[in-house]
Amino acid sequence: MSREGFRLKNNEGSPVIQQKAPVITKEEIAAGVFLVGVKSPQITMHAQPGQFLHVRVGQGPEPLLRRPLSIFQVDRKRGVLSLLFRVAGKGTNLLSRRRLGEDLDLVGPLGQGFDVPSGTRTALIVAGGLGVAPLFFLAQDLVRRGISIHFLMGARCQDQLLCRDQLQALSSHLQVSTDDGSDGFPGLVTQLLEEFLRRENLDSGSTLICSAGPEAMLAKVASLACQFGIPGQISMERNMACGLGACLGCVVLCRSRERVQTYRRVCVDGPVFRLEEVVFGE
Ligand SMILES: Cc1cc2nc3c(=O)[nH]c(=O)nc-3n(C[C@H](O)[C@H](O)[C@H](O)COP(=O)(O)OP(=O)(O)OC[C@H]3O[C@@H](n4cnc5c(N)ncnc54)[C@H](O)[C@@H]3O)c2cc1C
Numbered sequence: 001m002s003r004e005g006f007r008l009k010n011n012e013g014s015p016v017i018q019q020k021a022p023v024i025t026k027e028e029i030a031a032g033v034f035l036v037g038v039k040s041p042q043i044t045m046h047a048q049p050g051q052f053l054h055v056r057v058g059q060g061p062e063p064l065l066r067r068p069l070s071i072f073q074v075d076r077k078r079g080v081l082s083l084l085f086r087v088a089g090k091g092t093n094l095l096s097r098r099r100l101g102e103d104l105d106l107v108g109p110l111g112q113g114f115d116v117p118s119g120t121r122t123a124l125i126v127a128g129g130l131g132v133a134p135l136f137f138l139a140q141d142l143v144r145r146g147i148s149i150h151f152l153m154g155a156r157c158q159d160q161l162l163c164r165d166q167l168q169a170l171s172s173h174l175q176v177s178t179d180d181g182s183d184g185f186p187g188l189v190t191q192l193l194e195e196f197l198r199r200e201n202l203d204s205g206s207t208l209i210c211s212a213g214p215e216a217m218l219a220k221v222a223s224l225a226c227q228f229g230i231p232g233q234i235s236m237e238r239n240m241a242c243g244l245g246a247c248l249g250c251v252v253l254c255r256s257r258e259r260v261q262t263y264r265r266v267c268v269d270g271p272v273f274r275l276e277e278v279v280f281g282e
């Protein structure tokens with residue numbers, strides 16, 4: 001019997017696959033933060049940076065709703081993808097207790113990922129906390145395409161600066177900040193970003209800002225990008241139910257290029273949006 005459930009198409013035209021995929025690696029890389037590898041050659045083959053999976057976290061009917069998690073990394077040769085998540089509540093706690101060899105029921109890849117324009121030569125990647133989850137795969141992909149990366153990563157404290165060594169190896173320049181001053185720049189990653197933008201005089205035609213993290217941070221990234229005239233894309237989060245565009249439970253307020261305000265669904269129109277598109281705090 002096939003282990004694959006259903007196949008749909010997402011907005012990018014690639015298949016959406018439901019599949020039971022075995023957990024093959026699991027590591028707690030920081031307190032309450034887990035890196036889990038699953039074997040899923042089909043999803044791995046189609047996944048793009050910024051897309052996510054909808055994961056059934058338990059083994060029984062409870063909890064009913066799947067949880068959205070970004071695709072952190074893919075290894076297409078081995079057909080393996082990984083998820084990086086923090087235990088935030090019941091669902092992620094259950095997921096953290098799944099054992100090696102057990103199957104995870106996955107739906108994906110879902111949503112619109114990062115769309116890097118041709119002509120981009122430099123990416124300025126700004127991650128806040130678990131925001132590193134959708135950005136690591138992006139960084140790997142950009143390096144493969146010959147785009148140089150400046151990576152700014154912020155966390156509450158040193159222990160929560162995730163995957164720092166791997167990002168250091170990928171990036172032309174990596175700078176970190178911590179809210180408590182235990183490592184790197186003492187303060188917010190958006191303060192680091194502002195300093196960087198003032199210092200570097202980046203070319204707006206060939207630079208792209210990509211960011212993920214808490215919404216207040218994304219609002220500040222959007223305002224700085226606008227001030228310095230650099231285009232960018234951000235990954236948004238909302239609680240989700242269907243994950244397929246049907247329930248309208250995950251909307252964010254956006255404005256069109258004609259400046260008309262409208263609600264858009266994070267699960268199918270996002271999670272990655274142009275940063276001037278999202279209307280913050282209104
Ligand atoms: C597209 C997308 C990609 C995501 N990728 C990742 C990822 O790679 N790694 C990761 O750790 N988390 C990620 N998240 C967030 C993750 O889905 C939630 O942390 C998770 O669903 C919480 O489930 P829970 O049952 O453990 O917690 P719950 O009991 O449902 O919630 C616990 C707390 O977390 C808050 N919360 C729940 N969902 C969200 C959300 N979507 N955004 C902000 N706060 C939330 C709740 O309000 C509550 O305060 C992503 C979310 C989206 C929408």
Ligand code: FES
Pocket residue numbers: 239240241242243244245246247248249250251265266267268
């Ligand atoms: S979660 Fe149902 S429309 Fe997005």
